[in-house]
Amino acid sequence: MKDAIQVRELKKSYGSHMVLKGFDFQIEKGEIFALLGVNGAGKTTTLECIEGLRKYDSGAITVNGKMGIQLQSSSLPAHIKPMEAVKLFAKWNKTKIDYAMLNGLGIKEIEKKQYIQLSTGQKRRLHLALALIGNPDVIFLDEPTAGLDVEGRLSLHEQIRKLKSHGKTIVLASHDMAEVETLCDRIAILNNGNIAFCGTASELTDKVGRKYFIHIKTQQGDNTFETDNVEDTLISLLGELKQKKIHVLDIKVDRGTLEQHFIEMARREA
Amino acid sequence: MNGFLYGVALQWKLDMRSKSLLVTCYIVPLIFFLLMGGIFTSVMPEMRSTLIQSMIVMSVSMGAFIGLPPSLVETYGSDVKKVYKANGVPLYLGLVTMFLSAFVHLMISCAIILLLAPILFEAALPVQLPFFFLALAIYIIVTLSIGSILGLVVKNQAKLTMIAQLVFLPSIMLSGIMFPIDLLPDFLETIGRIFPASWGYRLMLDNGFCLENLWYLILVFCAAVIICAILLNKQKSK
Numbered sequence: 001m002k003d004a005i006q007v008r009e010l011k012k013s014y015g016s017h018m019v020l021k022g023f024d025f026q027i028e029k030g031e032i033f034a035l036l037g038v039n040g041a042g043k044t045t046t047l048e049c050i051e052g053l054r055k056y057d058s059g060a061i062t063v064n065g066k067m068g069i070q071l072q073s074s075s076l077p078a079h080i081k082p083m084e085a086v087k088l089f090a091k092w093n094k095t096k097i098d099y100a101m102l103n104g105l106g107i108k109e110i111e112k113k114q115y116i117q118l119s120t121g122q123k124r125r126l127h128l129a130l131a132l133i134g135n136p137d138v139i140f141l142d143e144p145t146a147g148l149d150v151e152g153r154l155s156l157h158e159q160i161r162k163l164k165s166h167g168k169t170i171v172l173a174s175h176d177m178a179e180v181e182t183l184c185d186r187i188a189i190l191n192n193g194n195i196a197f198c199g200t201a202s203e204l205t206d207k208v209g210r211k212y213f214i215h216i217k218t219q220q221g222d223n224t225f226e227t228d229n230v231e232d233t234l235i236s237l238l239g240e241l242k243q244k245k246i247h248v249l250d251i252k253v254d255r256g257t258l259e260q261h262f263i264e265m266a267r268r269e270a
Numbered sequence: 271m272n273g274f275l276y277g278v279a280l281q282w283k284l285d286m287r288s289k290s291l292l293v294t295c296y297i298v299p300l301i302f303f304l305l306m307g308g309i310f311t312s313v314m315p316e317m318r319s320t321l322i323q324s325m326i327v328m329s330v331s332m333g334a335f336i337g338l339p340p341s342l343v344e345t346y347g348s349d350v351k352k353v354y355k356a357n358g359v360p361l362y363l364g365l366v367t368m369f370l371s372a373f374v375h376l377m378i379s380c381a382i383i384l385l386l387a388p389i390l391f392e393a394a395l396p397v398q399l400p401f402f403f404l405a406l407a408i409y410i411i412v413t414l415s416i417g418s419i420l421g422l423v424v425k426n427q428a429k430l431t432m433i434a435q436l437v438f439l440p441s442i443m444l445s446g447i448m449f450p451i452d453l454l455p456d457f458l459e460t461i462g463r464i465f466p467a468s469w470g471y472r473l474m475l476d477n478g479f480c481l482e483n484l485w486y487l488i489l490v491f492c493a494a495v496i497i498c499a500i501l502l503n504k505q506k507s508k
Contacts, residue, residue: 051356053352053355053356055507068357069356069357071349071352071353071356073349073352074349074352074353075348075349075350075353076350076353077284077344077345077350078288078344079284079287079288080280080284084280084283087276088273088276088277088280088359089357089358089359091272091273091276092273092357092358092359092360092363093357093358094273114287127353130353130357131356131357133357134357134358
């Protein structure tokens, strides 16, 4: 299958600071590919170089197909209404408006509001709609769910899956490990200007192990426990607390942040 | 309707929704006209012959230097330009549509002054109306082109407010619209002649439409177009 995107030896510096140190990757047609990394890792710079919005120092980038771009920080004139923006962008792209797509993103519900009156989630949906106006083959989504509530996130995830089912290639930048794991076919982790990992989420898990963090809040304070077997650790911890007659106020289990995975990966590699 | 025409029509609508444009193109200039028109014609009745031109210079300067640049900063000093660029909308669209929309708003504002001044203050209408309107259109275009540079160069609204005043105030005070320019000290008269307001004022006066009053405005406009093109290109290449 022909790749949707090929990146070869991509290098980019800001002044004397080298942000991208010459890496390769390719994205297959029809896959959801995530660029992960901590803040400042170079995700947005990489995306903007591929999108043609930023000049790069050296390397080669090939994008096969029409691009649709949702930027991380996006804005529109304060008084523009969603459908006016959609019509403006459609006219410049010389494409017909896909009302089914707009309805799917809930643009109809907000058509009477001005941009300044939209919530963060509504703005994100509008910018996604604008990115999809030209019926692109490759869609770039930079931190698409940042600032969204749970409902907004789930709705956007559904839209992204729908796009994939229509054969679109989706490239998203995120630092949300859980989101990436549920959505993406493959991920690349950017660290210190290089790609530290490129593969599937399960390959990453195999590499760094499956770590869980159990946060327990009791009357005596908060404690966090690290484990790779969440069930056994929970049973044991709860048993111990019950024995000591300590009341549990709250329990939270999470997979840890990307930084924690990095630390683990770096530690293993060392 | 193609993208450009839709963009122009849309900008007109956006400007109508924006309260700042309403204030800078209509409310403040017209209140100034009503107040100063009364004062000028009472204190100096001879000002009736130049009241329309004076008040128009004030209105156009306010709309172009105080009204247009903030709208441009909203687009070119923010992520709006990135969104345009990312979605295939050319960068010049914002500038051109805002320019055209502001031109129409200023023409309307000036037409209101032209209609009201003879009724309210017995001001003299320009003798050669076609030449007057041509001069007015040229003056608005030149002044908006300077406002465009301000909007493209300055990146934040606070700085812009300050810098715009540095252009607006001398335009009003030193152009001869408040008092005859020959009453000013020589160096202030010279500074006044740098600003297009004094040239536009003379161009709009009866029998003022001549090359002697026009060449400087054409020069300023050509320079402004080149500077705007360079600034847009710089934004594009970033």
